[in-house]
Amino acid sequence: MDFNKNHFDLFGLPATFALDGARLDQAYRDLQAEIHPDRFAHAGEAEQRLAMQWATRANEAYQTLKKPFERADYLLRLRGIEAMAAGNTAMPMDFLMAQMEWRERLAEAVAAQDMTALEGLERALRAEAALHQSRLADELDVQKDDAAAAATLRKLRFTEKLLADVAGAYDDLA
Amino acid sequence: MALLQISEPGLSTAPHQHRLAVGIDLGTTNSLVATVRNGVSVVLNDARGHGLLPSVVRYHKDGSTTVGQAAQAQAAEDPHNTLISVKRFMGRGLKDIPDAATMPYQFVDAPGMVQVKTVAGVKSPVEVSAEILRVLKARAEAALGGELVGAVITVPAYFDDAQRQATKDAAKVAGLNVLRLLNEPTAAAIAYGLDNAAEGIYAVYDLGGGTFDISILKLTKGVFEVLATNGDSALGGDDFDRRIYCWALEKAGLHAIGDHDKTLLMARSREAKETLSEHAEAHITAVLAGGELVDQRLSEAEFNQITESLVKKTLAPTRKALRDAGLAPEDVKGVVMVGGSTRIPRIQAAVGEFFGQAPLTNLDPDKVVALGAAIQANVLAGNKGGDDWLLLDVVPLSLGLETMGGLTEKIIPRNATIPTARAQEFTTFKDGQTAMSIHVVQGERELVADNRSLARFELRGIPPMVAGAARIRVTFQVDADGLLSVSAREMGTGIEAAIAVKPSYGLTDDQVAGMLRESYAYAQDDMAARNLAEARVDGRRLLEATRAALEEDGETLLDERERAALATMLAELEAALGGDDLAGVKRATEALNRGTVEFAARRMDLSVKKALTGHRLDELEI
Numbered sequence: 006m007d008f009n010k011n012h013f014d015l016f017g018l019p020a021t022f023a024l025d026g027a028r029l030d031q032a033y034r035d036l037q038a039e040i041h042p043d044r045f046a047h048a049g050e051a052e053q054r055l056a057m058q059w060a061t062r063a064n065e066a067y068q069t070l071k072k073p074f075e076r077a078d079y080l081l082r083l084r085g086i087e088a089m090a091a092g093n094t095a096m097p098m099d100f101l102m103a104q105m106e107w108r109e110r111l112a113e114a115v116a117a118q119d120m121t122a123l124e125g126l127e128r129a130l131r132a133e134a135a136l137h138q139s140r141l142a143d144e145l146d147v148q149k150d151d152a153a154a155a156a157t158l159r160k161l162r163f164t165e166k167l168l169a170d171v172a173g174a175y176d177d178l179a
Numbered sequence: 180m181a182l183l184q185i186s187e188p189g190l191s192t193a194p195h196q197h198r199l200a201v202g203i204d205l206g207t208t209n210s211l212v213a214t215v216r217n218g219v220s221v222v223l224n225d226a227r228g229h230g231l232l233p234s235v236v237r238y239h240k241d242g243s244t245t246v247g248q249a250a251q252a253q254a255a256e257d258p259h260n261t262l263i264s265v266k267r268f269m270g271r272g273l274k275d276i277p278d279a280a281t282m283p284y285q286f287v288d289a290p291g292m293v294q295v296k297t298v299a300g301v302k303s304p305v306e307v308s309a310e311i312l313r314v315l316k317a318r319a320e321a322a323l324g325g326e327l328v329g330a331v332i333t334v335p336a337y338f339d340d341a342q343r344q345a346t347k348d349a350a351k352v353a354g355l356n357v358l359r360l361l362n363e364p365t366a367a368a369i370a371y372g373l374d375n376a377a378e379g380i381y382a383v384y385d386l387g388g389g390t391f392d393i394s395i396l397k398l399t400k401g402v403f404e405v406l407a408t409n410g411d412s413a414l415g416g417d418d419f420d421r422r423i424y425c426w427a428l429e430k431a432g433l434h435a436i437g438d439h440d441k442t443l444l445m446a447r448s449r450e451a452k453e454t455l456s457e458h459a460e461a462h463i464t465a466v467l468a469g470g471e472l473v474d475q476r477l478s479e480a481e482f483n484q485i486t487e488s489l490v491k492k493t494l495a496p497t498r499k500a501l502r503d504a505g506l507a508p509e510d511v512k513g514v515v516m517v518g519g520s521t522r523i524p525r526i527q528a529a530v531g532e533f534f535g536q537a538p539l540t541n542l543d544p545d546k547v548v549a550l551g552a553a554i555q556a557n558v559l560a561g562n563k564g565g566d567d568w569l570l571l572d573v574v575p576l577s578l579g580l581e582t583m584g585g586l587t588e589k590i591i592p593r594n595a596t597i598p599t600a601r602a603q604e605f606t607t608f609k610d611g612q613t614a615m616s617i618h619v620v621q622g623e624r625e626l627v628a629d630n631r632s633l634a635r636f637e638l639r640g641i642p643p644m645v646a647g648a649a650r651i652r653v654t655f656q657v658d659a660d661g662l663l664s665v666s667a668r669e670m671g672t673g674i675e676a677a678i679a680v681k682p683s684y685g686l687t688d689d690q691v692a693g694m695l696r697e698s699y700a701y702a703q704d705d706m707a708a709r710n711l712a713e714a715r716v717d718g719r720r721l722l723e724a725t726r727a728a729l730e731e732d733g734e735t736l737l738d739e740r741e742r743a744a745l746a747t748m749l750a751e752l753e754a755a756l757g758g759d760d761l762a763g764v765k766r767a768t769e770a771l772n773r774g775t776v777e778f779a780a781r782r783m784d785l786s787v788k789k790a791l792t793g794h795r796l797d798e799l800e801i
Contacts, residue, residue: 017791032791034402038569039786042598042659046358047198047328047561048724050772051779057658059783061598068595176499 011083012066022077022145024070033067073138074165077158080145088155089162100160107167115174123178127171130164137161198328200358200560201319202366202552205308205332205346207266207415208388208519210234211546212315212330213553214323215562220370220550223322231545232318234388236310237261238299246314255443258283260297263442264417267389268293268304269349270341275413278421283438292345305349312353326716329356331556333548335390336362337410337575339621340633340663347660354709356716358559360660363387364394365405365572366551367517370542372398372568379512380406382501384530384538385548386493387518389415393497395504395511401568407503407594408575409496414489416452416520422485423448423477427463431473440467447473455482456522483525490529497533503594514538519545561724571596574657581618581627583608590655593623597661602654604670611643615651619665638667711761718756718768725749725775728782736781748774
């Protein structure tokens with residue numbers, strides 16, 4: 006078993022941030038159709054164990070490539086850059102100020118039990134995330150500016166953390 | 180002495196045999212067994228023509244049991260020893276059962292899982308469930324005329340690891356080979372999906388006797404992909420019964436009543452609920468032990484009013500599941516209703532309102548789970564006809580570890596597709612620390628105390644270092660049954676210490692073995708004969724699997740020497756299977772297991788290549 010293949014190679018996809026989602030889905034399903042443990046439930050022990058390892062590997066690769074943040078982080082690591090390593094935490098002041106404002110909006114919406122405000126915040130954050138993603142595509146695939154991409158990725162993480170907190174707030178309101 | 184027959188490698192010895200496999204719905208209220216016969220999934224009935232087996236077990240003084248209708252009918256006569264809805268106790272401690280006080284049982288609070296004192300001794304919910312499974316197994320073997328290769332047993336999607344492990348243990352005690360634990364909503368989707376050739380997003384709303392599940396699935400070209408699941412493993416039809424029961428007590432001006440009366444009145448409440456699914460009103464009539472008469476008329480409107488909060492309680496998880504899947508109610512193409520409790524008109528109306536469409540109810544909500552499980556069992560047993568579809572299921576609740584300050588660090592997030600593995604590194608807190616305590620928890624909350632504790636174990640032998648220098652890598656693996664195993668390893672110095680845990684909340688392997696011995700003592704079954712029979716089943720399965728593999732790929736993937744070596748091992752196993760020597764069967768099986776490792780690896784690589792080449796061909800066509 007070749008566990009050294011990278012996630013892109015595993016699915017026969019080019020190692021770029023821009024990704025054909027339908028092709029990824031198809032390749033993932035084709036692979037699972039062959040190696041999923043359900044295919045080997047009546048097989049010998051060795052095949053059952055391998056099937057579980059392969060299916061685990063396919064799931065990990067698919068989950069990594071499917072999510073834009075994970076995909077960009079993985080791509081950078083393939084290029085030798087640990088964008089999320091501790092120490093890489095300095096962020097521009099204006100960005101941090103904007104973060105504080107988002108957080109305040111979230112706290113206000115929760116305090117007021119205001120579902121509409123929460124939904125508005127979520128839409129705005131999704132637009133923000135989409136902006137970071139299109140920037141990542143440019144920096145990673147076109148400009149090949151990995152340092153800039155790493156900085157954008159860190160911003161995307163802030164946005165995604167906020168989105169997760171918004172989701173948590175929905176649960177609390179519901 | 181008869182000469183041993185050795186077949187030529189690559190040639191099958193017997194025509195392809197249909198392997199006997201069943202799907203079992205081990206329900207809170209009722210349990211069922213189904214199988215695929217002539218390509219159609221059917222529920223197997225008992226001798227009297229009943230498909231549903233009430234999940235009721237009565238223990239007698241001599242250790243024997245009555246299971247099903249008979250036990251249910253006599254429940255009020257012997258409430259302490261008649262266990263109803265035991266599924267609610269699987270993998271649960273006493274503190275997890277909020278309404279324990281209203282039940283007629285003498286609970287014993289054992290570590291990890293509650294037990295019940297009966298006239299036949301203290302019983303674990305695992306043993307009680309095993310009694311139900313044993314009856315279904317016997318029913319299936321009588322109907323199918325042979326030994327079962329295995330069973331798919333369904334569990335609520337929202338069951339946590341402790342509840343899943345308890346279910347698997349119960350199967351082991353009942354002597355069933357578990358092909359897979361399958362989530363109930365997914366099983367229902369299989370039954371529906373294959374019948375209706377559905378494509379798109381489906382929601383499965385599953386309100387059983389004691390559990391509620393909501394699953395959001397995407398169906399595409401034969402792939403059933405669970406996108407999100409949510410629910411409440413302590414909410415079900417029983418709660419509706421209890422609401423009626425409390426209402427009737429209050430109306431009748433009664434407070435404390437005896438256990439006989441509790442059981443009687445609960446049964447009447449259940450009947451009233453069922454009546455209300457067909458009629459506008461129901462009567463709850465019972466003469467209690469002290470001669471008091473309970474006679475109350477319950478209208479549908481009143482029933483809806485006293486149970487409205489329960490209906491609402493199912494919609495919150497439904498909303499969460501949709502949000503986790505990134506979908507809105509209008510994205511859902513169909514809503515499948517599962518579980519007897521979905522017959523309640525108010526529930527059908529509420530679900531219809533929420534999704535903006537009438538839910539699908541064309542399959543019997545009591546049977547659909549077992550029917551789907553049987554279809555999956557048929558495929559897993561290796562019978563032809565099902566290799567054109569695939570199930571991708573998920574972990575229902577996040578899995579994590581306790582870190583400093585009693586906080587939960589999530590390792591595997593909820594709704595991760597299984598099987599899955601994730602590793603994370605931790606370090607020591609104090610200088611010279613040589614051991615680390617690892618506490619595994621499941622749940623979404625930040626504080627460990629609010630989540631379920633699954634297991635604790637210690638990693639010892641860490642070389643003394645300054646705080647923060649050791650690197651402890653903790654790996655979580657969730658298998659295709661949704662069951663977790665955890666291992667930890669010290670990486671920093673190259674000295675490795677690793678431990679694999681079977682979560683400690685439930686039962687140890689020894690305890691399960693003990694139950695197995697005990698149950699056979701009552702069943703007057705010969706344990707040794709049983710062990711041999713099981714070893715033979717395992718050996719034969721491997722023999723057949725290896726022959727099938729050789730037939731497919733032996734010529735291309737193995738050279739002559741390798742084929743000859745396998746042929747020898749096959750012959751030795753076949754010879755051992757013909758004898759009565761348990762150790763010999765196990766030895767020959769193990770030898771063949773080891774001998775096929777390399778062959779298995781080559782076959783798997785070929786499968787991967789096949790998947791990817793197929794993929795490239797598709798692209799060329801575009």
